[in-house]
Amino acid sequence: MRTISAAEISDAVRALCIESNRILPDDMRRGLAAARKNEPWPTAAGVLDDIIENYRRAERLEMPVCQDTGMACVFVELGQEVHIDGSLEDAIQEGVRRGYLDGYLRKSVVSDPIERINTLDNTPAVITYDVVTGDRLTITVAPKGAGSENMGRLAMLKPSDGLAGVKKFVLDAVEAAGPNPCPPIVVGVGIGGNFDRVALLAKRALLRPIDRRNPNPAYAALEKELLDSINALGIGPQGFGGRTTALGVNIEVFATHIAQLPCAVNIGCHVTRHQTAVL
Known part of the structure; x- marks a missing residue:
């Protein structure tokens, strides 16, 4: 049985929130490059050039690739042989809160769908849990814009x-x-x-x-x-x-x-x- 502290989880989620908003995955980069290579329409080619330049600048300048930094969708695979020292739910929400505040990411979550009052820290995140075999905890943060x-x-x-x-x-x-x-x-x-x-x-x-x-x-x-x-x-x-x-x-x-x-x-x-x- 492995023990993972709530503080370690919060630190990891904080980093994931910032990195996921600043860095485009390699498969998306390859896809955009291939699309640009195969695009004969000048206007479309120009748009793709702008998109590629945008994600390159975002990574270099440590800024979000999109102004909508999304609602944090968090996917958790919890190994059966893992013990969490503290509350897993609270640790994830704290990591999201810190990530959006420390990363100067836009806060887009409202506490009630009708009253529409901003929570000011982009929590709560939407968390999906899966219990799997093993002694590892895998966390994926996917910011999803509206x-x-x-x-x-x-x-x-x-x-x-x-x-x-x-x-x-x-x-x-x-x-x-x-x-x-x-x-x-x-x-x-x-x-x-x-x-x-x-x-x-x-x-x-x-x-x-x-x-x-x-x-x-x-x-x-x-x-x-x-x-x-x-x-x-x-x-x-x-x-x-x-x-x-x-x-x-x-x-x-x-x-x-x-x-x-x-x-x-x-x-x-x-x-x-x-x-x-x-x-």
């Missing part, structure tokens, strides 16, 4: 809608989003589970690198097909047209009931970002 999050969609399709219904739902969601989520985007797709699980599947899909395909060949092929179909829409970078509306499509699936076909789309913008620490 511009892309607001474009998410969930549908309880009928089994008879089948694969064609899933494809239509995903394409309709992206087309309806248009330029609002600041394309080029990353599209997380959840299929299966139930009403609440499918939304989580779609959100988790955004954590997988865009150049790593689903291990199931059928879903890997569907990811490629959907990516090609989305890019054929012609929305393009920031909605100005061009070849690249999406940098990637990631699909996650789960078992479901015989009488339902849940499907969810969670969209990330061109600065889809997260950082992970293993304690």
